[in-house]
Each structure stands twice: as C-alpha cells, then as structure tokens.
Amino acid sequence: DMGGHDTYMHKEIHEQADAVDRVLRGRIDDRFSTVHLGGLNLDAREARRIRRVKILGCGTSYHAGMIGAQMIEELARIPADAEPASEFRYRNPVVDPDTLYIAVSQSGETYDVLAAVQELKRKGARVLGVVNVVGSAIAREADGGIYVHAGPEVCVVSTKCFTNTTVAFALLALHLGRTRDLSVRDGKRIIEGLRKLPEQITEILKQEETVKELAESYADARSMLFIGRVRGYPVAREASLKLKEVSYIHAEAYPASELKHGPLALIEPALPTVAIVPDDDLLEKNRAALEEIKAREGKILAVAHQHQEKADQTIIVPKNEDELDPILMGIPLQLLAYHTAKALGRDIDKPRNLAKSVTVE
Ligand code: F6R
Numbered sequence: 001d002m003g004g005h006d007t008y009m010h011k012e013i014h015e016q017a018d019a020v021d022r023v024l025r026g027r028i029d030d031r032f033s034t035v036h037l038g039g040l041n042l043d044a045r046e047a048r049r050i051r052r053v054k055i056l057g058c059g060t061s062y063h064a065g066m067i068g069a070q071m072i073e074e075l076a077r078i079p080a081d082a083e084p085a086s087e088f089r090y091r092n093p094v095v096d097p098d099t100l101y102i103a104v105s106q107s108g109e110t111y112d113v114l115a116a117v118q119e120l121k122r123k124g125a126r127v128l129g130v131v132n133v134v135g136s137a138i139a140r141e142a143d144g145g146i147y148v149h150a151g152p153e154v155c156v157v158s159t160k161c162f163t164n165t166t167v168a169f170a171l172l173a174l175h176l177g178r179t180r181d182l183s184v185r186d187g188k189r190i191i192e193g194l195r196k197l198p199e200q201i202t203e204i205l206k207q208e209e210t211v212k213e214l215a216e217s218y219a220d221a222r223s224m225l226f227i228g229r230v231r232g233y234p235v236a237r238e239a240s241l242k243l244k245e246v247s248y249i250h251a252e253a254y255p256a257s258e259l260k261h262g263p264l265a266l267i268e269p270a271l272p273t274v275a276i277v278p279d280d281d282l283l284e285k286n287r288a289a290l291e292e293i294k295a296r297e298g299k300i301l302a303v304a305h306q307h308q309e310k311a312d313q314t315i316i317v318p319k320n321e322d323e324l325d326p327i328l329m330g331i332p333l334q335l336l337a338y339h340t341a342k343a344l345g346r347d348i349d350k351p352r353n354l355a356k357s358v359t360v361e
Helices: 008-014 016-024 044-049 059-076 085-091 111-122 137-141 160-179 184-205 208-218 232-247 256-261 283-295 322-329 331-343
Strands: 052-057 080-084 099-105 126-131 144-147 223-228 250-255 273-277 300-304 313-316
Touching (some): 008 331, 016 184, 052 059, 052 085, 052 111, 059 126, 059 160, 059 232, 059 322, 080 085, 085 111, 099 111, 111 137, 126 137, 126 160, 144 160, 160 184, 160 322, 184 322, 223 256, 232 250, 232 273, 232 322, 250 256, 256 283, 273 283, 283 300, 322 331
Parallel strands (some): 052 099, 099 126, 126 144, 223 250
C-alpha cells in the first residue's frame, strides 16, 4: 500500500522523519550522555581495545559506511574506513585481531557482504552488523550489532534505510566515543543534535516543490558532477548513485579537492555540478571550488546551510552539529533523483537491470 504516494520511493523518502525517530527510540541515555545499544555484545573493556574499524558494505550501504567511518574517527578517535565488501573479499585482506569489522546491509542478504563476514569470522575476527532486516543472514552471522529500524523498504533504491544507517553509525560513534575519550559536553551536544533530526528532515521535505522544479530543469543533462569534501564527499557519492540508478543520467562524484587534478577539464555549461557545501571549517575551501567552476561557466546547484553566491541555485538545509550534517544533506538530493526520474518517465521503483537484494556473486 503506497498510502497516496505514486511510488514506494516517494513514500519511503517521506517516511524518514518517523524512521529516524525509531532508530533513536529507547537508546539515548541522558544521565551519562551516551547511548545504549543492546545487541552490540561489546563490553567497555573490549571497546577500549579497538585499534581500527573497518566497515564493509555494497552500494548505498557502503556509502552509509563511509559516513559512519568519518563519524567514528571524529567522535571516538579510532582510525576507521569503509570499503566495498565485494573488493575486500577478493584481495586476501590482512585480518587483524585489534580491528573491529562492521558489515552494513539493508537486506542482510547481500552475498558479497555475507561472504566477507563468513571469511572474517573463520579467521577469528570480531564482526558487528548494521542491518535493517531482522533475523536476516548477515544479522545471524554477526557477533552482534545494531538494527537500523528503517521498516520495510520496497523500492529497489535505498533511501530511508540509508538515512537510518547513518544515524545508527552516529549512535555507535557516540557510544564508542563515550566509552573512550569523548567528553560529557560533546556527548550532550551530539545527543541534542540527534534529537533535532526528525524535525529537520520534515523541514527539508517541505521544499519538495522547489526541488521538483530544479529537477525538471536538469532532466535534459547528459551527465552531472557531484562534489563534496570530507564529510560532504560520501554525501556526493550517494547522491550521484541515486541519480544514476533511477534517472539513468550519468553522474560522477568527486572530492572537490581533486577537481583541479583532472575533472576541471570537463566543466562547461552543459555539465551541471551539484555541490555539498556545509557550514563547517571547509566552507571557504568549498566556496573556492565553486568559483573555479563558475569561472568556466559551469552551472552549479549547491546544497548548503546558507545561500551560496557562486551557485545558480541553493537548496538550504537546516544546520545540525558538524558531525551529523551528512545525515541531512543528502535528503534533498533523493528528491532531486526522484523528480528527475519522474520527469523522464522512468520506472522508479524498479530501475532496469537492478534487484533489491543481490544474493548472487
Ligand atoms: C542503492 C541500492 C544498492 C544496495 C546494495 C546493497 O540504492 O539499492 O546499491 O544498496 O545492493 O544492498 P544491501 O544494503 O541490502 O546489502
């Protein structure tokens, strides 16, 4: 039942405030400015012994993992990175006993992720799951983990589960941080930020009409460039994937910092750029990148916390804590992908050549 929406994608985009409410529910501990994650199976002593975090997933779940790695580094100060599970499996990785491995999956059935988990466990590693579907293969195989509680996701392309997964990682990062060296003050700050998310999501979704008009104006593009840096880069990656999956427009994501090392050669009026421009300590750097693009007559759509002069249009997103901003900044771009695909008459819930869960190699 689509409850008045024309597609599951549209319905699921609009369910995100409630979905985020669910992943937070019952987990916040105001007394100690931390969160409780019941199924983690990781005591404080073990949590303090972790030397590295390696996050594995595919597609959108990999992108959520990139955001998660950044949050874990920032809040828990543990070196962390994300890698496609499909690549990790085939490079005979060094499995290290002081590394915490985290498998991310909406379905919990993606074969490449499951096989990576099995290989890691066979080698004695500790593996947690960040999974949506309760009781799925990856959830059962993992030593513990976090359910993201996004609810059933029917559309082939992931939207609400992506958002909830990034929130689940924020909870994990806060938990690991407060077990290690994150201060009470910072713990409180992050908790306040988490509590604001549902309302801010609702605020973003109210801008749908504007985003729809923008989408219609970009629907004839042959290709689009998505840029961001550090916290904004995985957001650009995910937005680029979403656009290509549902609209079939070619899109490429690049770190804004790497533009001058190659992609600037592509900039011309026919190649629009979508730029993620948070109000953080990289704001001036991002503005300089917009200037470089403008100087070459590239069209720019910015997703930012304040109006960007160099951009042709700016979608304004409410500001949260710097570390949590990536959770929100991709949401208007889900709408952009949806409305672009709609303008082009695509089969939004079932894009060609794709399946909801990839249970084969
Ligand atoms: C993107 C998408 C795919 C999945 C990927 C992993 O919209 O749907 O990229 O994210 O196949 O699937 P899960 O998360 O089920 O392991």
